[in-house]
Amino acid sequence: xxxFRLRKDARKWFKELEHGFDSDAPQFEMFYFxxxxxxxxxxxxxxxAADTAELVDYFPGEFRAKGRVIVAWFLxxxxxxxxxxxxxxxxLHTSISQLVDPLSPSHLSEAGVKEMNRYSFGGFEVLTEWxxxxxxxxxxxxxxxxxxxxxxxxAE
Amino acid sequence: MRTLLQIAKxxxxxxRCPDHEVSFELGNGLISPITLIQMPNGTGxxxxxxxxxxxxxxxxxxxxxxxxxxxxxxxxxxxxxxxxFMVVLLHxxxxxxxxxxxxxxxxxxxxxxxxxxxxxxxFHPPTGLVKFLRPEFVPFFVFDGELAERLLNRDHTNAxxxxxxxxxxxVFTLLITRVNxxxxxQTRSRGATEERGLNRRRNRVQALKExxxxxxxxxxxxxxxxxxxKEELLKKKNKFxxxxxxxxxxxxxxxxxxxxxxxxxxxxQAAAKTALGRMRDPHAxxxxxxxxxxxxxASLDRAKLPESTAREFFEELAQEAVCVCGRPLDEETxxxxxARAKLYLGSDDVxxxxxxxxxxxxxxxxxxALHEQDLAxxxxxxxxxxxxxxxxxxxxxxxxxxxxxxxxxxxxxxxEISTLEGTLNSLKDACEKYEDMxxxxxxxxxxxxxxxxxxxxxxxxxxxxxxxxxxxxxKRDVIVRVLTRAQERARNGISGEISAEANKRIALLMPNNxxxxxxxxxxxxxxxxxxxxxxxxxxxxxxxxxxxxxxSEHQLPFVVDSPANPIDLAxxxxxxxxxxxxxxxxxxxxxxxxxxxxxxxxxxAAAPKPVRLVTLFRxxxxxxxxxxxxxxxxxxxxxxxxxxxxEFYRNFHIDQEVNNDSx
Numbered sequence: 001x002x003x004f005r006l007r008k009d010a011r012k013w014f015k016e017l018e019h020g021f022d023s024d025a026p027q028f029e030m031f032y033f034x035x036x037x038x039x040x041x042x043x044x045x046x047x048x049a050a051d052t053a054e055l056v057d058y059f060p061g062e063f064r065a066k067g068r069v070i071v072a073w074f075l076x077x078x079x080x081x082x083x084x085x086x087x088x089x090x091x092l093h094t095s096i097s098q099l100v101d102p103l104s105p106s107h108l109s110e111a112g113v114k115e116m117n118r119y120s121f122g123g124f125e126v127l128t129e130w131x132x133x134x135x136x137x138x139x140x141x142x143x144x145x146x147x148x149x150x151x152x153x154x155a156e
Numbered sequence: 157m158r159t160l161l162q163i164a165k166x167x168x169x170x171x172r173c174p175d176h177e178v179s180f181e182l183g184n185g186l187i188s189p190i191t192l193i194q195m196p197n198g199t200g201x202x203x204x205x206x207x208x209x210x211x212x213x214x215x216x217x218x219x220x221x222x223x224x225x226x227x228x229x230x231x232x233x234x235x236x237x238x239x240x241f242m243v244v245l246l247h248x249x250x251x252x253x254x255x256x257x258x259x260x261x262x263x264x265x266x267x268x269x270x271x272x273x274x275x276x277x278x279f280h281p282p283t284g285l286v287k288f289l290r291p292e293f294v295p296f297f298v299f300d301g302e303l304a305e306r307l308l309n310r311d312h313t314n315a316x317x318x319x320x321x322x323x324x325x326x327v328f329t330l331l332i333t334r335v336n337x338x339x340x341x342q343t344r345s346r347g348a349t350e351e352r353g354l355n356r357r358r359n360r361v362q363a364l365k366e367x368x369x370x371x372x373x374x375x376x377x378x379x380x381x382x383x384x385x386k387e388e389l390l391k392k393k394n395k396f397x398x399x400x401x402x403x404x405x406x407x408x409x410x411x412x413x414x415x416x417x418x419x420x421x422x423x424x425q426a427a428a429k430t431a432l433g434r435m436r437d438p439h440a441x442x443x444x445x446x447x448x449x450x451x452x453x454a455s456l457d458r459a460k461l462p463e464s465t466a467r468e469f470f471e472e473l474a475q476e477a478v479c480v481c482g483r484p485l486d487e488e489t490x491x492x493x494x495a496r497a498k499l500y501l502g503s504d505d506v507x508x509x510x511x512x513x514x515x516x517x518x519x520x521x522x523x524x525a526l527h528e529q530d531l532a533x534x535x536x537x538x539x540x541x542x543x544x545x546x547x548x549x550x551x552x553x554x555x556x557x558x559x560x561x562x563x564x565x566x567x568x569x570x571x572e573i574s575t576l577e578g579t580l581n582s583l584k585d586a587c588e589k590y591e592d593m594x595x596x597x598x599x600x601x602x603x604x605x606x607x608x609x610x611x612x613x614x615x616x617x618x619x620x621x622x623x624x625x626x627x628x629x630x631k632r633d634v635i636v637r638v639l640t641r642a643q644e645r646a647r648n649g650i651s652g653e654i655s656a657e658a659n660k661r662i663a664l665l666m667p668n669n670x671x672x673x674x675x676x677x678x679x680x681x682x683x684x685x686x687x688x689x690x691x692x693x694x695x696x697x698x699x700x701x702x703x704x705x706x707x708s709e710h711q712l713p714f715v716v717d718s719p720a721n722p723i724d725l726a727x728x729x730x731x732x733x734x735x736x737x738x739x740x741x742x743x744x745x746x747x748x749x750x751x752x753x754x755x756x757x758x759x760x761a762a763a764p765k766p767v768r769l770v771t772l773f774r775x776x777x778x779x780x781x782x783x784x785x786x787x788x789x790x791x792x793x794x795x796x797x798x799x800x801x802x803e804f805y806r807n808f809h810i811d812q813e814v815n816n817d818s819x
Contacts, residue, residue, distance in 0.1 A: 008593040015588075022429060036438060040445075050595050062436050068515040069449065073438050075512075076448040086455030102504035107512075139428035139542055142435060143535050153442040 001057040001104050002113040006031045008051055010124040013134045020138030025060040027053070031120050032063065033145065035070075037130070038123025039077050040152045044115065045122040052121070057113075058105035071107050074116055075099060159284055159710040162187045162246040162741050166208065170239030170258065171229050173200025174774045174796025180741070185249065188768040190735065190742045190758070195772045196810045201745045203229065205298060205717055207241040211254045213294040214279030216265045223263025230260040231795075237261045247285055254279070287321050288712060296701065297739075300717040304697035307680050315700070316651070316678050322708040323650055328643035332636050339632040343623045357619040364599060364612040371605050375590040382583040389576040396569045406559045413552035420545040427538040434534055439520045440527035447524040453516040456509065470496065651676040654703050661699035665730045671696060691723040698731060702738045713741040720754040721747065729757035736762045748809050755806075769805035772798045780810070 006027050014030040021029040038044055059067030078099060084091050099112035106113055130148040135141035164187065165179040180188045195201045207229075210216040216226075230239065239258035244251060253270040267279040281289040288294075295303045296318050307315055320326050343358075401407035439446035474493040479485050485493070520527070560566045592604040602608055613633075620629035655673045662672060671692050674683040680700060698719075705712065719735070720728045732754050735742055759767050775781060775795050784790055789800040799805075 008595075011593065020428070021432070032436070036441060039438075040442070053593065062433070066436060066438075066519070068512045069519050070438055072449045072452055072512050072516050073445055076452040079452075080448075086451070086459065089459045092456075092459060096509070097505060100505065100508055102508035107508060138432060139424050139538060142428060142431050143539055146435070146441065146531070146535055149441055153444045 001106070002108075002110045003057040004028070004031055004055040004106070004113065004120070005049070005052040005117045006055055007034070007047055007121055007124050008053055010034055010120075010127075011053065013124070013128070016134065016136050017138050017141060020141075023061055025056070025063070027055055028060050028063060031055060032070075034120040034123035034127060035116065036123065036149070037126040037145075038119035038121070039073065040149050041123070041126040042077065042081065043122035043126055044118035045125065046118060047121040052117075068107060071100070071112075074108075074112075074119070077119075078115060158248075159288065159712070160246075160248050160740070161285065161288065161710075161712050163713045163715070163743065164244040164246050164251070166204075166211075166241070166243040168204065168207065168239075168241050170231050170234050170236060171200075171203065171207065171241060172231055173203045174772065175231075175793035176772055176796045176798045177791060178770060178772070178798065180743070180768070187246065187741055189740060189765050190762050191768040191770060192744050192746050192755070192758075192805070193770045193772055194746050194748060194805055194808055197747060199772065199774055201717060205300065205715070205745065207256065208243060208715065209294050209298045211241055211243045211256050212289050212298060213291040214267065214281075214289065215291040215294075216256065217267050217279040219264075221265060226258060226263050226265055227260050229258065234260070247282055250282070252282060252285070254281070288710070292317065293321055296704075297712045298715040299697070299701070304693045307697050307700065308682065308693065309679055315676050315680050316647075318704065319650055319654065319676065320647070322704060322710060323646070325643055325646055325650075328639045328646075332639050335632055335635050335639075339625070339628060342625050342628055343619055354619075354622050357615065357622055360615045361612065361619050364608060364615055367599060368605060368608050368612060371590060371603060371608065375587065375605065378583065378587045378590070382580065382587050385576060385580050385583055389573065389580060392569060392573050392576060396566065396573060399563075399566055399569070400556065400559045403559055403563075406555065409555050410552070410559070413548065413555050417545070417548040417552050420541065420548040424538070424541045424545050427534065427541050431531065431534045431538050434527075434531045437519070437527060437531075439524075440531040443525040443528040446520050446527055449516050449520050450522065450524055453513045456513060470494070650707075654700070654707060657707070658696075658699045658703040661702060661734065662696060665695045665699060665734065666692070666727060673700065691727060694719075694723055695727055695731060698734055698738070702734055705739050706737065711740045713743060714739045715743045717745045718747070718750065719744045720750045725753045728753040732757035733761040736765070751806070768800065769802045770798065770800050771805050771808050772796060773808075773810070777810075783807075 010030055011027060014033075017030075018026045023029050058064075059070070063070070075096060079086075079092065079095055082095055084095055086092065099109055099115065100107055101109035101112065104113075108116060131144065135144075162180070164181050165177060167177040169175050178191075178193060180191055182188055195204075210221075215221075230237075237260050239260065241256045241258075242253065244253050246252075250272065251270075253268075255268040255270075257266045257268065259265075266277065269276050269278065269280040271280075271282055288297075295306075397410075400410055434440045439449055470493050473480065474485075474490045476485060479489075560570050589603045590605050592602075593607060594602075594604060595607050595610075599608065599611065602611075616629060617626070620626045652675075655676055659672045662669075669692065670683075672683045673696070674681045680696070682696075701714070705714070720731060723731055735758055755767075771784075773780065773784075773796065775797060781797060784797045784799050784804065785792075787799045787801050787804050791798045
């Protein structure tokens with residue numbers, strides 16, 4: 001199954017928070033914050049595989065129960081990016097079929113994981129635009145991240 | 157194989173301590189389990205211990221001791237110019253004799269080793285003892301207060317290494333080396349179709365190995381510098397805090413401020429954890445995100461997606477002769493049905509879409525703003541707590557600044573702390589470069605060890621391709637991976653268990669003391685503190701070594717200098733109770749003042765086994781000599797008297813050698 005991937009520079013950038021995440025899957029936490037930033041800013045880019053590190057092919061730890069909700073938001077943003085109206089039943093059906101795979105532990109098809117990874121890659125660029133310095137502590141990072149998300153979500 | 161090592165006796169002649177022979181043999185092949193050798197200070201306790209360590213470790217062999225050191229061990233008025241130290245060991249009941257022969261005129265020392273009846277010149281312990289009888293390991297069982305301190309110091313004793321030796325964890329490293337050697341041998345011996353290409357690949361593998369080794373050494377050095385600086389910083393901070401605490405009123409205010417700050421910090425961490433938990437819900441991060449999820453579900457519902465009929469229904473229908481409406485199906489119609497079946501989702505897809513919709517309904521609900529409001533509340537609380545922490549920090553800094561302003565020594569110390577903090581940050585960066593995952597520069601410009609290890613793996617695979625040893629390489633990789641993981645798991649498991657057991661012993665030894673081992677990382681790392689008092693350190697070392705020796709399948713003798721002297725009277729009985737459980741043979745050098753609260757509890761704990769009490773002193777005090785000669789078990793040499801017996805031991809009251817000119 002296709003794994004999620006984290007940019008190596010993102011891992012370095014988040015290094016100080018590794019313990020602060022207090023998680024069994026700290027690298028997935030980094031992936032998640034990049035993903036949220038990428039989806040929020042609707043930015044997805046390609047990054048060479050050599051500059052990324054392979055993570056797991058499922059939603060680990062704390063994210064296990066939230067996997068399908070994350071996929072739901074990803075689908076909503078992706079369908080909007082493809083310009084598909086919710087009333088176009090066949091187009092909707094075709095696009096969803098291409099992005100999801102019920103047999104995959106991430107619920108996503110290979111194409112779906114690839115697109116989600118692209119949002120995460122783009123999201124890291126968004127994060128470095130938002131924050132001048134890499135985060136030093138989880139307690140200061142979280143409010144700052146939320147404020148930046150609000151500025152993007154509010155502007156839409 | 158299990159190792160049982162015991163000391164049967166030792167004998168000293170012509171050296172700085174009085175000539176003597178101490179035997180631990182009780183007859184019938186039995187060895188005294190506990191022996192206390194009482195020697196006044198200045199009699200040559202340190203010399204005897206030094207000789208014992210040298211005899212057991214071979215540390216003076218091959219001219220490792222210089223002439224000056226050797227001559228310093230000569231007895232005053234030694235006319236022969238020769239001296240000898242002999243120790244007789246029982247290794248799994250086989251006698252092993254090690255002799256050190258001193259020639260003071262030449263300034264040399266020569267070893268002789270006898271196993272069974274075969275004598276060999278030089279230090280040649282039996283194979284089964286080699287790993288224990290070496291300079292790095294002997295101090296663990298011929299032990300003094302200095303070693304106890306070193307157990308806590310990364311620069312000196314390697315507690316981790318002792319564990320690896322006793323529990324034979326080095327077998328894994330040895331196996332990995334053997335496996336690698338075998339593969340290398342195979343790639344060397346295989347011919348290649350193109351010699352030039354083969355050499356190029358071999359050279360790359362070699363160059364990468366060398367670079368990785370070089371970088372690992374540099375990393376280890378940088379980490380040590382980092383750890384040393386961190387330790388120094390901690391020491392300086394502790395010293396600084398202690399100096400402030402001396403100013404009673406200021407110290408109390410500072411302690412209170414520290415407590416408040418710690419509490420504020422803990423609250424911030426707890427609030428951050430809660431907020432992070434909520435932020436793992438994308439629908440809590442923004443109401444608009446939640447709105448999009450709710451809209452997706454509603455739209456899918458409106459579009460009747462997933463349909464109640466799945467693709468499989470139409471695929472099966474296309475195989476039937478008659479349609480569900482009763483009309484016959486021809487091939488053309490079947491093809492149309494098959495083609496249109498693709499427009500429907502499969503039953504698995506249907507189940508997944510329903511599950512996604514279900515999760516949106518359950519986790520997100522119908523109110524898009526609800527979760528964001530909850531997160532905003534938690535982030536608000538977090539910000540308030542961060543502000544409070546900042547205030548606590550300001551108050552603490554202000555109190556400290558007050559103390560510093562009135563005291564130039566503290567001001568200087570604060571400057572040093574600030575400089576060290578700067579150095580520590582630079583060293584942290586220096587260490588990080590070895591963990592860099594950037595994979596774009598050439599081998600010589602790359603510092604990330606993991607990146608280079610990956611390149612080495614790739615280079616070895618290419619070498620295996622050309623030498624047609626790919627399958628062998630894959631097997632080697634699996635074996636090495638399994639062995640490496642097994643070693644790491646064994647090391648962590650054993651270290652963890654030993655720390656936990658040693659902590660139980662420390663709690664028994666010092667119930668009112670919070671000193672505990674946090675982990676074993678090269679040395680013993682203490683929880684929240686760097687070191688302890690002399691007594692604490694010694695008690696800690698006993699607890700650690702008792703656990704270590706009890707858990708290992710090997711039984712070694714345990715020789716200690718002054719087991720109770722630096723320890724509080726209250727702790728002495730507890731240390732005494734621990735001793736019979738330490739090992740099968742315990743030998744301690746004591747002075748008379750050590751008997752109080754130690755000898756009684758020790759004899760009680762050892763019962764029914766007796767404690768052998770030996771008193772050794774230099775001739776000179778006539779009354780003492782006369783009293784000794786009244787004892788039954790006495791050995792008299794030219795300058796020393798050795799008495800075995802409880803009464804003489806208990807009535808002996810000299811802590812310091814009367815006339816130690818001759819020492």
